[in-house]
Amino acid sequence: MDAIIIQILNGVDKGAAYALIALGLTLVFGTLGIVNFAHGALFMLGAFCAVTFNKIMTLSVKIKDESVTLFDAYKEEPYLKIWFGETGEALIDYAVPLSILFAIPIMILVGYVMERGLIRHFYRRPHADQILVTFGLAIVLQELIKASFGANPIPQAAPAILAGSANVGSWIGLGDTLVYPWWRLIYLGFSGLIIFSVFAFLQFTTYGMVVRAGMRDRETVGLLGINIERRFTIVFALAAVVAGVAGVMYTPILPPDYHMGMDFLVLSFVVVVVGGMGSLGGAVAAGFLLGIVQSFASMNEVKQILPGVDQIIIYLVAVVILLTRPRGLMGRAGVMEE
Amino acid sequence: MENLVLHLDNIQKSFGGLRALADVNLHVEEGKTHAIIGPNGAGKSTLLNVCVGRLKPDSGRVTFDGQELTGKKPHEIAQIGVARVFQTPEIFQELSLIDNVMLPALSRRDGAFAFNPHLLLRSQSEIRDEAEHILGDVGLKEHLNQEAGSLSRGDKRRLELGMCLILHPRLLLLDEPTAGMARHDTNQTIALLQKIKERGMTKVIIEHDMHVVFSLADKVSVLARGKIIADGSPDEVREDPVVKEAYLGGAHE
Amino acid sequence: MKKIASKDSKLLLIFSGAVLLMPLWLAPFGAAYPDLLQKFAIYGIFAIGFNILFGLTGYLSFGHAAFLGVGSYAAVWSFKLFTMNVLPAVLFGVFFAGLLALAIGFVSLRRSGIYFSILTLAFAQMSYNLAYSVLTPITNGETGLQLTLNDPRWLDSLYKVAGEGLPSTELFGLKMSGYPGFYFCAIILIVCFFISLRIFRSPFGLMLRGVKSNQNRMNYTGLNTRPYMLSAFVISGMYAGLAGSLLAVTDPLAGAERMQWTASGEVVLMTILGGVGTLVGPMLGAGLIKYFENIFSSFNSNILHEIFSFLPDGIENVMVKVTGLFVGSGWHLTLGLLFMIVVIFLPGGIVEGAQKVKNLFVSNDQKGSAESSPEKQAVE
Numbered sequence: 001m002d003a004i005i006i007q008i009l010n011g012v013d014k015g016a017a018y019a020l021i022a023l024g025l026t027l028v029f030g031t032l033g034i035v036n037f038a039h040g041a042l043f044m045l046g047a048f049c050a051v052t053f054n055k056i057m058t059l060s061v062k063i064k065d066e067s068v069t070l071f072d073a074y075k076e077e078p079y080l081k082i083w084f085g086e087t088g089e090a091l092i093d094y095a096v097p098l099s100i101l102f103a104i105p106i107m108i109l110v111g112y113v114m115e116r117g118l119i120r121h122f123y124r125r126p127h128a129d130q131i132l133v134t135f136g137l138a139i140v141l142q143e144l145i146k147a148s149f150g151a152n153p154i155p156q157a158a159p160a161i162l163a164g165s166a167n168v169g170s171w172i173g174l175g176d177t178l179v180y181p182w183w184r185l186i187y188l189g190f191s192g193l194i195i196f197s198v199f200a201f202l203q204f205t206t207y208g209m210v211v212r213a214g215m216r217d218r219e220t221v222g223l224l225g226i227n228i229e230r231r232f233t234i235v236f237a238l239a240a241v242v243a244g245v246a247g248v249m250y251t252p253i254l255p256p257d258y259h260m261g262m263d264f265l266v267l268s269f270v271v272v273v274v275g276g277m278g279s280l281g282g283a284v285a286a287g288f289l290l291g292i293v294q295s296f297a298s299m300n301e302v303k304q305i306l307p308g309v310d311q312i313i314i315y316l317v318a319v320v321i322l323l324t325r326p327r328g329l330m331g332r333a334g335v336m337e338e
Numbered sequence: 339m340e341n342l343v344l345h346l347d348n349i350q351k352s353f354g355g356l357r358a359l360a361d362v363n364l365h366v367e368e369g370k371t372h373a374i375i376g377p378n379g380a381g382k383s384t385l386l387n388v389c390v391g392r393l394k395p396d397s398g399r400v401t402f403d404g405q406e407l408t409g410k411k412p413h414e415i416a417q418i419g420v421a422r423v424f425q426t427p428e429i430f431q432e433l434s435l436i437d438n439v440m441l442p443a444l445s446r447r448d449g450a451f452a453f454n455p456h457l458l459l460r461s462q463s464e465i466r467d468e469a470e471h472i473l474g475d476v477g478l479k480e481h482l483n484q485e486a487g488s489l490s491r492g493d494k495r496r497l498e499l500g501m502c503l504i505l506h507p508r509l510l511l512l513d514e515p516t517a518g519m520a521r522h523d524t525n526q527t528i529a530l531l532q533k534i535k536e537r538g539m540t541k542v543i544i545e546h547d548m549h550v551v552f553s554l555a556d557k558v559s560v561l562a563r564g565k566i567i568a569d570g571s572p573d574e575v576r577e578d579p580v581v582k583e584a585y586l587g588g589a590h591e
Numbered sequence: 592m593k594k595i596a597s598k599d600s601k602l603l604l605i606f607s608g609a610v611l612l613m614p615l616w617l618a619p620f621g622a623a624y625p626d627l628l629q630k631f632a633i634y635g636i637f638a639i640g641f642n643i644l645f646g647l648t649g650y651l652s653f654g655h656a657a658f659l660g661v662g663s664y665a666a667v668w669s670f671k672l673f674t675m676n677v678l679p680a681v682l683f684g685v686f687f688a689g690l691l692a693l694a695i696g697f698v699s700l701r702r703s704g705i706y707f708s709i710l711t712l713a714f715a716q717m718s719y720n721l722a723y724s725v726l727t728p729i730t731n732g733e734t735g736l737q738l739t740l741n742d743p744r745w746l747d748s749l750y751k752v753a754g755e756g757l758p759s760t761e762l763f764g765l766k767m768s769g770y771p772g773f774y775f776c777a778i779i780l781i782v783c784f785f786i787s788l789r790i791f792r793s794p795f796g797l798m799l800r801g802v803k804s805n806q807n808r809m810n811y812t813g814l815n816t817r818p819y820m821l822s823a824f825v826i827s828g829m830y831a832g833l834a835g836s837l838l839a840v841t842d843p844l845a846g847a848e849r850m851q852w853t854a855s856g857e858v859v860l861m862t863i864l865g866g867v868g869t870l871v872g873p874m875l876g877a878g879l880i881k882y883f884e885n886i887f888s889s890f891n892s893n894i895l896h897e898i899f900s901f902l903p904d905g906i907e908n909v910m911v912k913v914t915g916l917f918v919g920s921g922w923h924l925t926l927g928l929l930f931m932i933v934v935i936f937l938p939g940g941i942v943e944g945a946q947k948v949k950n951l952f953v954s955n956d957q958k959g960s961a962e963s964s965p966e967k968q969a970v971e
Contacts, residue, residue, distance in 0.1 A: 035705060121935070127705060128651050129934055132863060135856060136930030143924035147916050266716060266852060273709045308725030315713035315720075322706055323698065390811065416813030428811065430804035441801040444794045445814035465794075505812060 002169065002178045007295045009168070013184050015291020016191035020246035021264055022271040022283040023198060024239030030278035031214050031235045034119055035127050037134040040265025041141040042240050045110060046103050046247025047256035048145055051154050053099035057092050094159050096252055103248045104241055111240030115233045138261065146258040153255035158183040183252050190249050194242060195284055201238075202280070211235055270318045276331020286329055290314050343368040343540055344389075344509060349398035351384055358384040359395070360564035366509075366557075371531075371541040373555035373572075375548075380561045382544045383425065386511050389542075390422050391415045402509055416445075421507035425514050427494040429501065431487035435478055438486050438497055439469040443504045469504060476500040476530060492523035496530070503534065512543040516550050528553050552576075599788055606871065607781045614770070622882055625769045626841075630881045632776035633837045636783045638861040638873035640830020643787055644823050645859070646868035647796055649803035653708045653855050654695065654715030658688040658828040660722065660850030662835025664729065667736045667845045674746035675758045677767055677775065677840045681833065688832020689825050691718075696824035700817060703806075715852055722847035735846035760840050772841045779837065780874075783830060788870060790826070799823055831858075860926070864933050866940030875941050880926070887925055890918035 025039045060076040080088035091098065118137065122130045157163070162182040169178025202208035213220075214228055247256070254260065271290055275282030296302060298310035309316075321328065344366035351359040358381045366372045374382055387393040389400055391412040400407040407415050430438050443465045473479050476496040481489075486497060495515060502510055515531070516524040524547065531554055535541075545551050551558060551572065558575040560568040568581045575581055609616075613631065617623040622631075641655055662684035669680040699710040722730040730736055738757050747758070760767040767775060790796045801809045802816050809816050839845055848854070857880070865876030895911040895918070902910060917925045937944050 118931075118935075125938075128649075129938060131651070131705075131708070132859065133931055133934040136927045136934065139923055139927030139930065143921060143927060144916075147921060147924070262853075266712065269709060270713060273706060277705065308721055311720035311724045312717040315717045318713050319698065319710060322702060322710055326702060326706070411815075412810040413813050413815045416811055422811055428805055428808040430801055430808065432804045433800060437797060437800070440794075441797060441809070442812035444798055445809070445812040501808070501812065 003299065005168070005178060006180065007299055008292060009180050009184070009188075011292030011295035012288060013188055013291070014295060015288035016188055017246065017250060017264070017287075018268055018271045018291055019284045019287025020191050020194060021243055021268040022275065022287050023195060023280060024242040025268055026272045026275065026278055026280060026283040027198070027242075028236055028239045029272070030280070031211055032119065032123065032232050034122060035130045035134070036119070036239075037131050037265065037269075038114070038138040038141065039134075039239070039243055040261035040263075040268065041138040042107070042110065042243035042261070043247040043250075043264055044145065044256065044258065044261030045141065046107060046244030047251050047260065048149060048247075049103035049106055049244060050096055050099040050156055050248040050251045051149065051256060053102040054095045054156060057095045057098075096156055096158060096248065100245050100248050103244045107241045107244030108237045110244075111237030112233060114240070115236040119236060120229075120232075138265070142258045142261060149258065151258060153257040155255040156251035158186075158252035162186060187249050187253065191246070194245065198238075198242060199280070207231075267314065270314060274318050274321050274328050276328030279328070279330040282328055282330030289329075290317060293317055341368045342366065343403045344542070345399075345401045346385070346389070347399050347401075349385070349388060349400070350396045351381075351388060351393060352396060357564055359388070362398070362561070362564065362566055364559060364566060366540055366542060368540055369538045370556040371535060371543060371554050373543045373545055373551045373558045374561055375545060375551055375558060376561035381564045382561055383513060385561070386422065386513055386542070386544065389415075389511060390420060416505070419506075419508035420511065421502035421505045421509070422511040423495065423498050423502055423513060423515055425517065427491075427498040429486050429494055429498050431485070433486060434483045435473060435486055435489075435497060436466065436469055436482040439472055439500050439504055440465055442501045443469060446505050472500045472504045473497075475503065475533070477526065492519045492527075495519070496527065499527075499530070506539075508539055510539055510541045512541060512545075514544055514546060516545065516547055524550065599792065602870070603781075603785055603788060606784055606874075610777050610781055611774075613777070614773070620882070622885070625773045627881065627885050628773045629776050629837075629841045630885075631878045632773065632780040633834050633841070634858075634861065634877035634881055635780050635874040636776075636837065637831055637834035637858050638865070638877040639780075639783055639787050640827045640834070641858045642827075642862050642867065642869075642873040643790060643830065644827035645862055646873075647791070647799035647803060648820060648823055650700075650703065650820070650824075651708050651859070652699075652711040652824075652827075653852060653859070654699075654711030654713075655828070655831050655858055656850045656852065656854035657695070657715040657718040658692055658831035659835040659838075659854060659858075660718065660845070660847065661691050662688045662832030662837075663839045663845035663849055664722075664736060664835075665832070666836035666839035667738070667843055668729075670738060670760065670839070670843050671736075671742040671744065674744060675760050676746075677760050677762050680760070680840060681779075681836045684832045684836025684839070685829045686832075688835065689829040692825045692828025692832075693821070696821050696828070700820050700824060712852055712855070715850060715855060719847055719850040719852070722850060730845070730847055732847070735844050737844045760843055767840050776837050776841070779833065783833070784870075784874070791870060795819070795822070860930055860933075862940075864929070864940055866942030869940065869942040872940050872942040879941075880929075883925065883929075884922055887918045888920070888922040890914075892919075 021039065021043050024042070025036060028034055028036050028039070057080060058078045059080075060078045061082070062074045063077045063082075065073040065075040078088065078092060080091055082088070084091070114137075118133065122133060165179040165181050166185055167176060167178075168180045168185075169176055202212050210226055210228075211231060214231065250256075267290075271286045272283050274290065275284070275286035294310065294314050297306075297313035303310055325331075342365045344364070346362055346364040349359050349362040350357075362381075362385060364372075364374075364385075374385065376382055384393065388395045389407065391407065391410050391414070395408060398408075402418060402420060405418055407418070407420070410418075430441065433441070470479065470482065473482065476499055478489075478493060478497060478500065486494070489497060499512075499515065512531075516527050519527065528550055531541075531543075535554070543551075543554065555572050558568075558570065558572050559566050560575060560578075560581050568575055568578045570578070610632070613628050614623045617628070622628070637655075637659060641652070645651055665683040665687040666677075666680035669683045673679055695711065695714045699707055699714065702710060723732055740757065744758075760772075762771075762775060765771050798809070798814065798819055801814075802820065806816060835845075835849065838849070858877075861876035861880050862873045863876070864872075864879060865874065866872030892911055892915055895914055896907065899907045899910045899914075915921065917928075933940065939946075
């Protein structure tokens with residue numbers, strides 16, 4: 001029982017990460033008609049926003065270590081601590097959640113520049129060209145990050161108060177054996193919040209209505225005299241922000257490195273396609289579905305019966321779904337089947 | 339006396355709530371040109387789509403020369419000998435005219451897929467000769483190596499007709515072969531269709547232009563709101579008061 | 592017709608000459624050493640094969656690396672089990688890659704567009720992941736499959752005594768390292784080019800182009816496109832397997848990283864860079880990318896300091912820093928930029944670019960006839 005609940009939690013957790021990336025990917029595809037292979041790189045950029053922010057927060061100066069009296073010793077002391085004392089320390093402790101505030105404007109800027117500078121010129125080009133140019137961009141971004149931050153993963157700490165594990169078992173009356181890391185629970189809640197906000201934005205604002213209408217029929221919306229191009233920029237920036245903050249929040253779970261974007265991209269694409277290209281609900285559903293399926297496949301009991309199944313299960317599910325439901329779980333007819 | 343080859347029996351087709359074909363019965367005589375006319379939205383194109391397997395009828399069946407067409411895939415129907423000219427020309431835009439016409443000829447011969455190195459590597463001259471000949475027939479002989487996408491709309495239609503003719507179809511379906519053409523082009527197309535009329539293939543033609551219909555058709559059926567409301571020779575249909583009332587009155591003046 | 596045929600033989604002749612004489616004319620570029628030349632030939636085969644699928648049918652496979660990897664594994668196993676002779680190794684590589692392509696193609700070709708791309712990607716990733724995990728007995732996991740001293744090699748052991756150390760790959764006694772290895776690859780490359788040329792010119796090739804241009808019309812002319820597509824997929828998979836086995840011939844080891852999707856991306860880039868759907872484009876693309884990879888990644892900061900030593904110290908350091916981003920381990924950055932530049936500014940690849948330049952020099956009335964002359968067809 002415990003094991004199953006843990007696996008469900010693991011799966012939902014993983015699924016949340018897939019869903020967040022897939023959400024932006026499919027949003028961009030549905031509205032702009034762009035297949036963006038650089039979307040994983042946006043996730044990675046978000047993660048490195050957290051790294052950068054942490055670096056800024058912990059900018060230090062060498063001062064004399066007073067606790068050592070025998071000889072002159074020096075230690076690094078962050079400016080924040082020197083200036084604000086305990087408040088400063090607390091700020092450093094909360095660097096990861098705080099860096100969301102830092103990441104949002106940066107991701108908006110990145111999204112804006114990308115759409116205006118590159119993506120815009122590819123609306124009318126074949127999908128193969130879009131895939132290739134964004135694939136190139138993804139390589140460039142990842143190499144730039146590698147050049148400036150090095151090739152090794154850079155661990156980021158969650159705030160101390162959230163460092164341990166939650167006693168999930170006792171909440172639901174299953175005893176103390178069932179524990180789960182706090183930060184992963186936070187991530188889960190955070191993902192839910194973001195997914196909910198995106199849906200609410202699209203569902204309940206007039207702005208979102210236009211975007212949804214654009215997903216259905218771009219030309220008509222254009223004919224109504226709505227400046228759809230400007231909205232495209234905003235949609236793209238929104239997708240970048242969603243990917244970016246997902247990356248920020250993921251850093252305590254997975255120390256960011258330069259190729260994390262590519263690793264997630266392939267899976268997210270599978271998620272998007274399984275969900276149905278251009279379907280937001282499909283992306284979220286497929287994200288969670290594949291996450292859960294994968295975490296169950298990696299249980300030891302399963303692996304003993306079907307060795308290696310954990311390695312391929314996601315792709316296997318994707319293949320089966322694509323063959324039985326040609327347009328994915330919730331895709332519309334005629335999308336991308338030229 | 340009559341030798342009917344194409345039978346459409348009790349064809350029904352709905353899209354959602356819209357009833358495109360209510361209950362269509364149509365029988366086409368071998369070697370004749372049968373025109374289907376009717377106001378916009380009468381279901382004419384749907385009818386052709388049902389014939390070539392692009393759409394599956396909800397009920398009813400289509401047979402050609404004793405062979406069932408309903409439920410067959412487009413390529414199987416084509417192999418039986420049914421070819422179609424579309425309303426918007428379906429051609430190979432990026433390929434040259436000569437390739438455009440050679441391709442159907444190759445499919446005709448190897449459509450069932452005879453995969454041998456011979457086919458893979460064989461030169462294609464006898465088919466090329468035939469293709470050039472057909473292009474001459476449709477009046478496009480001068481630009482063999484031109485890219486098809488650069489043709490005018492009228493020329494594209496003629497090219498598509500050539501692509502169908504090289505299949506040597508026994509039944510040719512034409513969906514508004516002169517729509518959007520200038521008078522001069524229309525007359526040329528009529529002349530071309532009259533010329534191939536002598537070859538004895540059966541033709542079903544959908545057309546708005548009554549001039550075209552009355553120059554070509556042996557028989558005319560009038561389709562309105564998913565039903566055949568009149569049938570007969572062009573003259574009979576022209577005189578039919580129901581048709582006159584419903585459709586012809588304004589158009590033919 | 593005859594004109595085209597003679598143009599084709601001329602093209603084949605020029606191609607063969609250029610390939611066989613690479614050790615001579617590439618010498619001034621500093622690329623005339625066997626290891627690199629072998630790579631040119633091998634990746635040329637890979638790209639030419641990929642182009643048969645992507646160039647003719649327009650179906651973008653993101654899983655061709657799987658076939659490359661399988662080709663390598665099969666070849667190394669042939670070295671381990673049977674003989675160090677390269678011919679069976681190559682045959683095994685092609686055969687198993689073809690078998691895998693048949694299976695993957697049969698399933699993937701049920702869908703088109705991006706769904707096809709994702710299906711091929713999914714299959715390639717599955718192969719890659721499996722090669723790293725449960726298939727370790729066959730693939731030797733992360734270490735990669737290598738020759739060992741206690742390999743049976745029973746065909747070889749029948750008629751000769753195992754020598755000291757690891758044996759090297761050979762073709763009836765001719766060692767396949769250095770220039771002999773290159774010429775072996777080069778001759779196979781020329782054969783591959785010839786086959787691709789014939790496919791492009793054949794009715795089969797024309798039909799594939801018809802599928803790319805308008806699959807609908809193809810169906811309405813009575814063609815069942817599926818077997819044609821599958822043949823193209825398998826042929827192109829076999830090319831990849833051949834390339835993979837040649838990689839093992841020139842260096843007898845095989846690793847799973849050859850199957851990773853970035854490797855599939857690389858062959859896409861080669862094809863695009865040279866010119867999709869052109870005959871010589873993929874070869875050009877493969878050569879250029881391997882050349883630049885080799886040149887760029889060999890630079891280090893010492894060499895850069897030497898290059899910029901004529902500049903004042905301050906500027907020299909800045910220049911070294913900036914260019915250092917793009918060379919050495921930063922080669923991938925250059926590759927990514929190249930990718931973008933080509934797609935943005937030169938969608939038709941080098942061949943189309945060259946044609947545009949050529950057209951600039953041809954006067955207007957000649958241009959009209961050049962458009963339709965077999966000359967252009969021969970190059971494309």
